[in-house]
Amino acid sequence: MSNTIPNRKAFTDTLVDLATNDPSIFVVTSDARGSVTLEKFADTLPGQFVEVGIAEQNEIGIAAGLASFGKRVFACAPACFLSTRSLEQVKVDVVYSQNPVRIIGISGGVSYGALGYSHQSLHDFAVMRTFADLVVLCPADRFQTEAITRWLAEHDVAAYVRMGRGPVPDVYANVQESFTFGKANRLSEGSDATIIANGETVHHALEAAKILGAQGIGVQVLDMPTIKPIDRNAILSAAVETGLIITVEEHSMFGGMGSAVAEIVSQEHPVPIKIMGIPDEIPIGGSSAELFAHYGLTGDAIASHVMALIRKFKR
């Protein structure tokens, strides 16, 4: 079941499908049609495609202007640039001015690991989730990416979506079961601990659960595709049912999904929490898979962390 379709491609295939029947769907991009895989959209729907050149601030401003005219705008570019270079435009032109632009950050996290820190986005969840009412999403596989894309085309909300560059193993069997806005998906049952993951860490979390299961440790795995608004009830249920939470994300350990989980747990039902992510350092260069392994975000590393935490807090 080795999937070869990257999430970014699942996104653009879905978008071409939707935009063919909805002339209000617009794509704006900043010389990123190749990296986003927008060639087909640009070729088949030129009237709904806007190329702004390498100018991410302008990209978001133009997207906001188009949105104010009722266009359903998807502004697409590498996550590292959209979440940093155009941050003030996201804040003022999109969020503050209430223009529902869907900001699609592709090749997020350490997708571009070997290209260096300039091309990584390990801060994007943190900054985006502090903007009032901005929806923040991160799909786990191609099916969930399609579901999120369809949801975004039907809902006029301002949103930031981060997706990776390479193909990831399927987590879901189909589009329908993969996504409900604002809800976590419970992917495995267990009472010893809960692993909350999102994006490309979800399949690693499932791998960890499998390893732990073989040793008689039952772990609940939650996929949290909606980072904001986060599923408070699912988090509190996990805290009550398992008493130990480990979050795993392709993001700085500061301010991301793990922090969002900790904000709820620490204030409403305190249980021990471990936040796994990229530590506070300039990441070492290498492929995405190498960086996941180096920073302990793979199944076996997550499993041994969970085991250590169970020993420390529960036995």
Next chain:
Amino acid sequence: MKILENHEKVIIDNIGVDTLDLLRMKSTSLRKALLGMIYCAKTGHTGGSLSSVDILTVLYYHVLRIDPKHPKDPNRDRFIMSKGHSVEALYVILADKGFFPLEELKTFSKFGSRLIGHPSVKVPGVELNTGALGHGLSCSVGMALAAQRDRSAVRVFCLMGDGEQAEGSVWEAAMAASNFQLDNLTAIIDRNRLQISGNTETVMKLDSLQEKWEAFGWDVHTVDGHDFSALTKAFDAPQVLGKPRMIIAETLKGKGVSYMQDNAKWHHGVPDDQQYHLALEELESYMQEVRGHE
């Protein structure tokens, strides 16, 4: 408050057709009203509001196709106040046009008021929240592009400050407007040559703005930004096919009040009691002079 109420009356009295003298009287009464608003609130961007009010008067009483009764009409022209700090001039005009009650001007900058110190879309007639400089033109490009793709007759107008021209995003938008051949877009620069730290040419040299904008592919008109005849001519000139239009309006910061004029200190200076009354006297005497032309 009584003082401000008097100004509300002044504004109402002057609604009329757009002959040049009536535009002059209108802008003079708007100057009084915005000074009254700033004086009451004890805060505001006085200098830039006074330099841009003549441009705004021409836009709102001569150029823009808008209907205060239908502020969300999809076919309305759009005006974006990219130099959002001159919001006082915009608020008095929107109130005078009937987008919201004149009475509400008294709440400017007060706790809980929707009339905050930079344009807010919560205020009827405001199209975009601004205040961070260098944003308005990009959004205007997006709007004009939407209108172009829709083959709609909607026109988009965007007022920028001259100090704002130092923001790099302005030039990203300048390039894009020309690239997309947006001949439904007009940008205006309030060229008062002063920014908060002093002369624009000392802070960050901008000249020649005419040449820069021409090099970016715009149809550029440099005019006296307080000359209603020149301003209306620039706005009324036939649009050059496939080119966005730039009107560089040469203005005076603090225009209309002798001691504020061309003085960077009045960027966000607030008049005291004596200064306020002196300003009113000067404006009233100008008003009488214009009336004398009739």
